[in-house]
Amino acid sequence: MTHRNIKLGLCGFGVVGQGVLDHLYRKRSALREQLGAEIEVVRVALRDRSKPRDIAVDDAIVTDDPISVAVDPEIDIVCELMGGTDRAREVTLEALKKGKIVVSANKALLCDHGKELLGVAQKFGGHLLFEASVAGGIPVIKAIREGLVVNDFSSIRGILNGTCNYILTQMTNEGASYSDILVQAKELGYAEADESLDVDGIDAAHKAVVLAYLAYGKWVPFDAVKLLGIKEVRQEDIRFAKDNGYAVKLIAEVDRERASNALRVSVMPTLMPKVSPLGSVDGVFNAISIHGDVVGETVYIGPGAGRDATASAVISDVVDAAKLLIFGGSEGRFPILNPNPKNGGEIETARPCEIRSRYYMRLVVMDQPGVMAEIASILASHEVSLASVSQKEVGENAERVTMIITTHVTSEEAVSLASSDLSELATLEEKPFMMPIGDLS
């Protein structure tokens, strides 16, 4: 067997890039023995040479021009670890046009440009691998594409953002407000200085779009994702959850409606039963529950972010890429199996009237006669049936009181319309806050 070196170019040398270089070096003997070939990092493109880094790299291989790495004829595999969707897209396109294999951790890039990039890969005989883009170190993309290949998926649900899960866990454990915990999270490095990408659910939505593509072969536009972050979650919600055997989790969900075959992608704070796999995963961990028609439910839990977890996933793609290069056939590269194109062709986005769930509603109302009647009447008019109502005494002089309602199964359309009508009431102090209740299997 011809042994050869596999030449790797790293575009981006931040935390993840350093992690990849570090672990490829530490494990080089084991990887060499397994593959029968060496994986050699021959170029590293980074923006700022003067920036202090934990991992040293030979200056001779450093450049500030990632495009030169992408088009370098010596380089077999390009790791796009730059982040962002402009330069990263250019670099990825240039590498794919040279028929290279690109390994990326960039969920935003895939969400925005995945269709274009995979099309270019196919056209020029390259590949785009992205295990590290969803759920960090948990090999969930490989599970969906390969381990569960015979399955059609009715739903995928996940906790896909560790920052949000950390904040919600701490709000639960410490009884503190969202803002107080956010400060703490930033101090500990669990949230960025600009937290919006995480707490607004955008990062989770990017990942959900990637999962929807893997499961159904369709690239759902980001704007079609039903999206709500965690900023409006309050202690009243957390306490209700605790008292009733639930946990508040930011759940990304990809569902295919059985009747219509329509697709639904959402990211929303959700009440999950505390005993369920997703309800019980706390802190910075991620968790994904997949319903396949042959195997049933499988659940995957692990670190969703962080230098080493992400590097582990990037390296699994690098090794898969190396296998393709070392052992691929004379007919050219061996294709990564594409998600079932049959599904991709037919699927529409689900309409709100098709989305069925139970809901939690938090209403802050003026403490006056007739309020309950108005609320009940509006819900009834939309055929939203009450499962529970909770309003606690707040003292004779309070003006406002919080009312918490849970509904029986209804449609998203019905609760949205009810919520709009409720918002019109003079007696409602603020817009209702709603969460789906995730206790239907």
Place this chain on the structure above:
Amino acid sequence: MTHRNIKLGLCGFGVVGQGVLDHLYRKRSALREQLGAEIEVVRVALRDRSKPRDIAVDDAIVTDDPISVAVDPEIDIVCELMGGTDRAREVTLEALKKGKIVVSANKALLCDHGKELLGVAQKFGGHLLFEASVAGGIPVIKAIREGLVVNDFSSIRGILNGTCNYILTQMTNEGASYSDILVQAKELGYAEADESLDVDGIDAAHKAVVLAYLAYGKWVPFDAVKLLGIKEVRQEDIRFAKDNGYAVKLIAEVDRERASNALRVSVMPTLMPKVSPLGSVDGVFNAISIHGDVVGETVYIGPGAGRDATASAVISDVVDAAKLLIFGGSEGRFPILNPNPKNGGEIETARPCEIRSRYYMRLVVMDQPGVMAEIASILASHEVSLASVSQKEVGENAERVTMIITTHVTSEEAVSLASSDLSELATLEEKPFMMPIGDLS
């Protein structure tokens, strides 16, 4: 690209064989589109044609001679779904000697003959794939070999037998005895008529040996597995667990001791914290927790057995095999990456003095003065330190009383020696029952 049909032979047509045929047929269009080739079952070997089966198969392709299927030059992939370790080994050897790819779900075969079979595969250019042999439909073997390829594993722990987990869950939920629940389990089809393979932990031990091979490259002999089944678990143990935030689970464990690099494989009823991933998985589900040095802890949960879950895993191997055949290079087959042989060469089996854990001990003693002093003295003599003691009042006329002890961290050797000494006491009514407490990370 040359498209060709991949020809499959099924050896064994029981529940799993029927599931494989069924799902390959139902999903044939999707699989064909993804692979660019057809997977065709061309021969089915079964023992008894007259046996009623759920899935019909064309009589023209049926034979009672699995060896003829194994050596048939037309057949590319042989599914060994016969079970057992004699005929299944012969059939597998014959197929591997022809350089074919064999897909098996047979944990006992791998445990007993894995080293020989993989050696033959390597020698003749074939492959042996066995995703379905451990944890049913959960793609955990693929996770270990591929998704987590850069990791070295310090420990793998799992609930690997659904029958035992079902029985222990029901004993917990219903407060019933082991024997009563066993009867129920057989009626529901969760236990075999001869339950010993499951309840004695033998099935879990076979799977643990396979996991140890995948993680460390070493085939630990079955006899070296520290093995205890669930037959001695009583309601007192279940109640203690419930009262103290634990669950009794049959845990298979593969550990590498840090200091000595020695390997330890065990299957034992274990007290797991109820809030831990393994402590919270109930019923017939399996769960595996893997500690990798780069990624940290990842957990995989799903159906561990059953027709469809097992078929899902077999088919994932069949598709991987088809990819090898369709796209493999001119240098021959592309090898499945072998577990790190460096580890395989150096690892010894851990000695009991190296195994460190906390322990649960249930003692049934004569209700007499001096008993506690004798017990405490024996434990102290082996430097086993008590963390908790529980003896409940049983009424003035009772002769025997149950004492439950938990220890601080100690060695397996110390508790074994203490247990032997305790068994010698005249005041002990029966041999002590011991379980490790799985609350160390």
